[in-house]
Amino acid sequence: LAKTTQPISMDSYEGQEVNITCSHNNIATNDYITWYQQFPSQGPRFIIQGYKTKVTNEVASLFIPADRKSSTLSLPRVSLSDTAVYYCLVGRRLGGGATNKLIFGTGTLLAVQP
Amino acid sequence: EAGVTQFPSHSVIEKGQTVTLRCDPISGHDNLYWYRRVMGKEIKFLLHFVKESKQDESGMPNNRFLAERTGGTYSTLKVQPAELEDSGVYFCASSQDGGIPGELFFGEGSRLTVL
Numbered sequence: 001l002a003k004t005t006q007p008i009s010m011d012s013y014e015g016q017e018v019n020i021t022c023s024h025n026n027i028a029t030n031d032y033i034t035w036y037q038q039f040p041s042q043g044p045r046f047i048i049q050g051y052k053t054k055v056t057n058e059v060a061s062l063f064i065p066a067d068r069k070s071s072t073l074s075l076p077r078v079s080l081s082d083t084a085v086y087y088c089l090v091g092r093r094l095g096g097g098a099t100n101k102l103i104f105g106t107g108t109l110l111a112v113q114p
Numbered sequence: 115e116a117g118v119t120q121f122p123s124h125s126v127i128e129k130g131q132t133v134t135l136r137c138d139p140i141s142g143h144d145n146l147y148w149y150r151r152v153m154g155k156e157i158k159f160l161l162h163f164v165k166e167s168k169q170d171e172s173g174m175p176n177n178r179f180l181a182e183r184t185g186g187t188y189s190t191l192k193v194q195p196a197e198l199e200d201s202g203v204y205f206c207a208s209s210q211d212g213g214i215p216g217e218l219f220f221g222e223g224s225r226l227t228v229l
Contacts, residue, residue, distance in 0.1 A: 034216030043118070043205050043220025044157070087157075091216040101147065101170060102216060104157035 002026040002090040009109040018075045020108050022088030025069045033064060033071045034102065036087040044087060044104075048073070075110075083112045116140070118221035120206050126227045132194040135224045139188070139208030145169075146189050147209075147218060148181060152202035160204075163189060196228045 006022040024033065032051050036044040048055055050062040050071070061074040075082060085107040119138045127133050139146045148160040160179070161171035165186035174181070178197070183189040193200050203225050207218040 032216055041222070043207070043222050044218075045220065046214075046217045049214055049216045089216065101159040101162055101173070102218060103159065104149075106156055 002028065002031060004088045004090055004103075004105045006086075006088050006105065006108045008106060009111065011111050011113065012078055013113050014079055015077050018078050018082075018110060018112075020073045020075075020086055020088075020110070021070060022073070023070045024088070024090050027068050027090055028092065031090045031092050033062065033068075034089045034091055035060070035062065035071075035073045036089065036104075038085045038087065038107070047086075078110075078112045080112050080114065083110060085109050118206055118208050118219050120204075120221035120224045122224055123222065124225040124227070126229065127196055128229050129198055130195045132192065133196055133226060135191045135193075135204050135206075135226070137189045137191070137206030137208075137221060139206070140210075140219055143208035143210045143219070144186070145209040145211065145218075146183060147207040148189070148191055149205040149207065149220075150202050151205070152199065155202075157205065160191075193226070196226075198228050201226055201228045 002024040004022050004024045012018045034049040035047045037047050038044040048060050048062045050064050052064050055062045063072040087107040089102045091102050121136045144165050146163040149157050151157045159173040162169045163183045166183050180192045203223040205223045207220040209218045
């Protein structure tokens with residue numbers, strides 16, 4: 001699976017839009033991109049997933065350029081409660097419906113200030 | 115709907131003792147995963163069950179770790195004998211076939227402290 005690289009930390013203020021970019025230069029054709037959020041003392045929580053172009057849900061947007069070598073998680077109007085570690089992961093769907101294991105990197109610690 | 119539950123939330127044992135961690139996945143989820151984060155390190159994959167079968171156990175660190183999932187429901191992860199470097203947080207996750215491929219539902223983790 002492709003190795004991911006993302007900033008170690010980011011700072012933001014309440015109400016701002018936050019964009020976290022992740023690079024995955026060796027992504028393969030069958031790979032998808034997934035983002036997770038983790039609060040202290042909790043397990044990671046799925047945010048969004050995409051394969052190409054743009055995906056939006058009620059929490060975030062995910063932008064993936066045509067070459068798929070990077071992706072950007074966009075969090076609109078962050079609040080203090082969005083302070084967490086955000087992980088970018090590349091996964092590969094196996095045949096027969098069995099999902100592949102996810103490889104976590106270091107993640108990006110987003111600190112939202114008032 | 116109940117999420118993934120893990121027990122105990124925290125366990126403190128002495129080196130050489132045995133500990134068994136339990137994970138109850140979301141009902142109907144055939145896929146069950148164990149991950150762990152040791153102090154200061156990244157979350158690492160341990161193994162993946164599909165129902166009661168081990169699909170991938172490439173992340174299991176050594177033969178002191180034994181994972182089981184009898185009947186394809188809950189799973190246990192036994193560490194025997196525990197060593198200091200086993201301290202960390204052990205996460206269990208589950209997913210269903212046919213769902214979003216990368217969407218795993220994680221429990222809150224079991225923190226293991228080996229003294």
